[in-house]
Amino acid sequence: MKKEILRLKREKNAVILAHHYQSLAVKEVADFVGDSLELSKIASKVDESRILLCGVHFMAETAKILAPQKRVFLPNKEAGCPMADMVTAERLAEMKIQYPEAVVVTYVNSSAEVKAISDICCTSSNAVKIVNSIDAKQILFVPDQNLGQYVQSLCPDKEIVLWRGFCPTHHRVTAQEVDARMAEFSGAVLFAHPECRPEVLSRADFIGSTAQIITACEESGAMEIVIGTEQGVVDTLRLKHPEKTFHLLDEAMVCKNMKKTTLEDIYYTLSEDRGEIFVDETVSKNAYGAIHRMMERS
Ligand code: 13P
């Protein structure tokens, strides 16, 4: 299957981009593996005429918005992001009327329609920088309440109005569970993603995006690290750094949607052109503005 995928990839002039949460088998056939910001940047620069985005729907949609002249594919069309579905353009439009002075900062984990009526996007790796770059006091932060609260803790001069969305994979972990897990591995440090609850983040030794967590693990002198994000990051770390010990904060931190993509999906996407992503032209143009403003500042 891997050999066939590599052959088809060349034949179809395709590039495979995979998020860190994908399975090891998928990451093995990918040309680039990264966090959501890195994948967006790569998608906007690649030479190939086709992009296979192995991740969830908003990632492929973002790639299509950034590279509208390319054919972009999501190998498994069922792979969505439940947090992105927690905000619709209709509900955001209503909220904007309630907060007319607020600048709308939208996490990339959102639909193109929501991005299209936002002022600027952010990812978990640049959210603090983006909010600090805004020349307004009130920010409407959409849709992740935990990332929004984390940004608020580092930007005390801003007044951040939170949307009540969350990531089911990260939000499920409670402070008691963290305390129990850390007690199991006394001496270990905790590196966590800002989609975790504030009481989890307050116990963390490092907070960052998936790529930032991987880099921090590589640069840290710590030999035993508990990882507070999705299981795919632990897979990568164990493979790249067998000299260190990595534990998943909670064995249930597995994103079902990220794990939907299989090698078979990639094969059929390449051979049968399945799962192509299309975005309405006007929506795409407006969403591009919000994404591009983020890219310029990060
Ligand atoms: P990153 O921006 O860290 O890649 O995170 C994306 C995501 O979906 C986290 O749940």
Ligand code: SF4
């Ligand atoms: Fe969405 Fe959470 Fe899965 Fe990331 S881990 S894709 S935020 S459900």
